[in-house]
Every structure is written in structure tokens, then in C-alpha cells.
Amino acid sequence: MTSKKTMKAAFESMMFIWGGPLDVKVAAEIFNINWKDAYDYFVELQEEYDKDKRGIRIREVNKSFQFVTAQENAEYIERLCTPVKQRKLTQSALEVLAIIAYKQPVTKGEIEAVRGIKCDRIIDGLQKKDLVGEVGRSTGVGRPILYGTTDAFLKHFGFKNLKELPDLEETAGHMADDTDQEEPTDSVDLQQISLQLPEK
Amino acid sequence: MGYKVKLNVFEGPFDLLVYLIENAQMSIYDIKISEITDQYLEYVKEIERQDVSAAAEFMVLAASLLEIKSKMLLPRLAVGEEGAASEDPRSELVEKLLEYKRFKLLAEMLREKEDAGLRIMEKPQEDLSVYSCGAEEQLSLDLEQFVSAFHLFLQKKKRLEEIRRHHMRSEKQRITTEARMMDIRDFFRIDPFREANFKELVDKKDDRYDIALTFSSLLEMMKENRLEAEQKYLFGDIIVRATEYLMEEKPNDQQKNHESRI
Numbered sequence: 001m002t003s004k005k006t007m008k009a010a011f012e013s014m015m016f017i018w019g020g021p022l023d024v025k026v027a028a029e030i031f032n033i034n035w036k037d038a039y040d041y042f043v044e045l046q047e048e049y050d051k052d053k054r055g056i057r058i059r060e061v062n063k064s065f066q067f068v069t070a071q072e073n074a075e076y077i078e079r080l081c082t083p084v085k086q087r088k089l090t091q092s093a094l095e096v097l098a099i100i101a102y103k104q105p106v107t108k109g110e111i112e113a114v115r116g117i118k119c120d121r122i123i124d125g126l127q128k129k130d131l132v133g134e135v136g137r138s139t140g141v142g143r144p145i146l147y148g149t150t151d152a153f154l155k156h157f158g159f160k161n162l163k164e165l166p167d168l169e170e171t172a173g174h175m176a177d178d179t180d181q182e183e184p185t186d187s188v189d190l191q192q193i194s195l196q197l198p199e200k
Numbered sequence: 201m202g203y204k205v206k207l208n209v210f211e212g213p214f215d216l217l218v219y220l221i222e223n224a225q226m227s228i229y230d231i232k233i234s235e236i237t238d239q240y241l242e243y244v245k246e247i248e249r250q251d252v253s254a255a256a257e258f259m260v261l262a263a264s265l266l267e268i269k270s271k272m273l274l275p276r277l278a279v280g281e282e283g284a285a286s287e288d289p290r291s292e293l294v295e296k297l298l299e300y301k302r303f304k305l306l307a308e309m310l311r312e313k314e315d316a317g318l319r320i321m322e323k324p325q326e327d328l329s330v331y332s333c334g335a336e337e338q339l340s341l342d343l344e345q346f347v348s349a350f351h352l353f354l355q356k357k358k359r360l361e362e363i364r365r366h367h368m369r370s371e372k373q374r375i376t377t378e379a380r381m382m383d384i385r386d387f388f389r390i391d392p393f394r395e396a397n398f399k400e401l402v403d404k405k406d407d408r409y410d411i412a413l414t415f416s417s418l419l420e421m422m423k424e425n426r427l428e429a430e431q432k433y434l435f436g437d438i439i440v441r442a443t444e445y446l447m448e449e450k451p452n453d454q455q456k457n458h459e460s461r462i
Contacts, residue, residue: 017326017328017331018325018326018328019323019324019325019326020322020323020324020325020326057320059320059322066322067322067323068320068321068322069320069321069322070320071316071319071320072319074318074319074320074321077321087318088314088318089314091211091307092211092212094307094308094310094311094314095211095303095304095307097307097310098303098306098307098309098310099303101306101310102303102306114296114299114300114303115211115212115214115300115303116212116213116214116257116260116261116296116300117211117212117213117214117257118257155317155322156314156317156318157310157313157314157317158313158316158317158320159313166306166309168302168306
């Protein structure tokens with residue numbers, strides 16, 4: 001039985017050489033240990049790097065782990081690779097992405113219904129960037145393509161998994177605060193109209 | 201004239217409408233439809249001047265706004281006897297606007313996350329072929345493994361050739377419905393009065409594709425009145441005969457050949 005310390009060190013080496021996100025399942029199989037243990041070791045490693053504020057950190061993406069740079073060093077890295085490539089998404093792309101992220105799996109028609117405008121080109125663009133992908137076909141008429149987000153989406157926004165997306169209800173609450181005060185008066189008005197009419 | 205609109209700001213009809221409502225400091229639950237519709241239409245006109253196809257996207261909502269406006273003009277008499285209050289004609293629009301606003305907010309939230317996410321850099325997936333076994337190492341294994349690997353290679357090659365041959369043939373066939381019809385015509389030209397079994401038209405080594413192709417060519421020629429066919433009973437042999445039209449084609453063709461020679 002390999003010691004935990006050895007395995008953790010081995011995971012570090014493996015992550016380093018692998019480059020991309022290393023699947024916990026693959027790492028667990030190499031040492032023939034169960035998945036949960038391997039996952040915990042990765043998380044421990046991650047915490048150690050965070051605690052020491054190292055320039056390299058460990059990021060989790062959909063049950064895989066990967067070495068990345070520390071967020072606070074972005075500026076220095078950018079100085080190293082000027083001119084910096086602009087990777088920010090446009091406002092409309094973000095809107096479409098938000099709809100796909102929260103409603104997935106979702107058809108193009110459903111996306112367009114929310115935005116009230118055609119979205120073909122934006123969806124194509126997001127697909128080219130690999131932020132969304134086809135995840136199947138709806139059973140509806142014409143069997144339209146269903147879209148969903150990818151691991152690249154999680155990376156782009158720094159989410160571990162989709163559960164980390166902020167709650168849809170929370171934002172709904174925010175909005176209710178803005179407009180709540182006017183709502184009751186409005187509904188009272190309506191009642192008054194409907195009460196007055198029968199009396200005539 | 202009032203304000204100059206910067207059009208590219210709006211991501212779509214809902215975006216424009218939300219902006220107008222917020223700009224007029226109205227409650228989304230109590231939209232003054234008449235006022236908003238006028239403003240909306242004015243903006244759409246402006247858009248139309250610059251880009252007609254972009255304006256088309258805004259027209260559907262313009263139409264719904266007008267519909268709601270006209271419904272609002274009607275006195276709301278439809279208070280049911282059961283006391284059910286008539287539905288506000290605006291409610292469907294409000295629902296849509298609220299949903300749109302919610303996703304706009306979520307998009308803003310994603311923007312913040314993106315700013316943070318883009319500050320983290322990763323390395324691309326590494327090419328590990330430097331460390332993994334290449335072809336040379338495979339050969340330095342023991343003889344038995346080498347032989348089996350070689351056999352595998354041969355098999356693979358054979359299969360590849362087979363696929364390639366098949367592929368090439370089928371590609372050739374794909375373009376020959378017309379050619380097959382020529383074949384059939386030539387077949388009958390030898391002896392115009394012969395009766396042929398359909399099986400004779402099909403080569404023995406032909407596969408299913410050929411048979412189907414020949415059959416469809418036959419049907420096509422029957423449609424053009426160049427062939428006659430007869431089947432006495434279900435699944436029986438099909439007897440094919442040439443019609444006079446087919447035989448009359450001969451001089452025509454020769455003429456064509458003649459012309460092309462000139």
C-alpha cells in the first residue's frame with residue numbers, strides 16, 4: 001500500500017505533466033484506490049497551495065484537477081505575453097450563455113423566445129469557442145437540437161461545476177425588491193375597475 | 201428633436217423596451233402602453249433608416265405592443281359573472297420582460313465571474329508522446345509479439361483496401377443512373393424484339409445497390425415509354441420489352457454523334 005503522502009506527491013507530478021484537467025477517476029485507478037479518497041487528496045493538495053499562497057494553484061473542473069496560475073498574478077503574466085489576447089465575450093453572447101447555462105438542455109427556439117431576437121450567429125460563435133455544445137435532441141416537433149454548457153464554460157467563468165452557478169431564485173428576489181412597492185397599488189387599481197363596472 | 205439613439209447598445213427588442221420603461225421610470229407592472237409604444241415605434245423607425253433587416257427583428261414586438269394598446273382602449277367589461285377579473289392585456293408582456301430582465305442580470309453576474317475567471321491561466325493539454333512508447337519500442341519487444349503485431353498490420357491493411365475498393369466502386373455507381381439506362385438501351389438495340397427477364401439485365405456479381413439501380417432505371421424508362429414490363433404474379437419474373445420509342449432513338453443518336461463530329 002502506497003502511503004498517502006507518496007500518492008499526493010504523485011498526483012502533483014501527474015497534474016504537472018498532464019497539463020489539462022486530470023480526471024480523478026484516472027488518478028484513482030493508477031493507485032487502485034477508491035474515487036472518494038483520490039478526490040479528497042486532490043482537495044487537500046488544493047488547500048495546501050491556497051494556504052501557502054503559491055503562484056501556482058489547483059483548480060477543480062468537473063471532477064478533474066489542474067494546475068493553473070494564481071489569479072493575483074494575472075497582471076504579470078499579461079506583461080509577459082503582450083499584446084494580450086482579448087477573450088471577453090460580448091454582451092449578447094453573455095445573455096445567450098446565461099440562458100443556456102440556466103435552462104439547459106435548451107433549444108434555440110426557447111433561447112430566442114427569451115431574448116425576442118434571432119440567436120443563430122451567437123450560438124455558432126459560442127460553439128466555436130467550445131463554451132456550449134449540442135447535448136441531444138428534443139422530442140418536440142422537428143426534433144430540435146438541445147444545447148448545454150461545456151467544461152470550457154466552467155473554466156472560463158471559474159466554476160467547479162454547474163451547481164456553483166448562483167441561484168436563479170436569488171436574482172429573481174433582487175428584482176422583486178426593486179419593483180415590489182408599486183405592485184400592490186397596481187393590483188388594487190385593477191380591483192377597483194372591476195368593482196365599479198358591475199354597479200353601473 | 202429629442203434624443204439621439206445609439207442603436208448598437210440594444211441587444212434586441214426586449215432590451216430596447218426594458219430600457220424605455222426604465223428610462224421613463226415606469227413600473228414594469230404598470231407600463232403606460234400608449235406612451236411606450238410611441239417611443240418604441242420612433243426608435244424602430246430610426247433603426248429602419250439604418251438597417252432594414254435589423255428593424256425587422258423589432259417589428260414583431262411593435263405589433264404586439266400595438267395589439268396590447270388597442271386592447272387597453274377597450275373598456276374592460278369582461279368581468280365574468282363568476283367574478284373572475286379580466287386579465288390585464290399587458291400581463292403576458294410583463295412576464296416576458298421579467299424573464300428577459302432576469303437573464304440580463306444573470307449575464308451581468310457572468311460578466312463579473314468572467315473577469316475573475318480570465319485572470320486564471322492554464323496550460324494546454326500536454327503532448328505526452330515524448331514519454332509514451334513510440335513505434336520503435338514496439339518492435340524491440342519479443343518475436344511473438346512482433347509477429348502478431350505484423351499480422352494485425354496486414355489485416356488492417358487488407359481491411360483498408362477492401363473498404364477503399366468498395367468505396368471507389370460505390371462512388372462510381374452513384375453517378376450512373378443515366379449510364380445504366382444507356383446500358384439497357386444498348387442491350388435491346390442488339391435485338392429490338394427480344395424479351396428479357398429482369399434478371400438478365402442485372403450482372404450476377406452485382407450487389408444490392410446495382411439491382412436497385414437497375415430497377416429504378418427500368419422504372420424511369422417505363423415512365424418515358426421506352427420500355428414495357430410485365431410481371432405475371434407476385435414476386436414472379438419481370439419480363440422486359442423495348443417499345444418502338446426506344447428503337448426510334450437510334451437515328452437520333454447517330455445524328456447527335458454526327459453533329460458532334462462536325
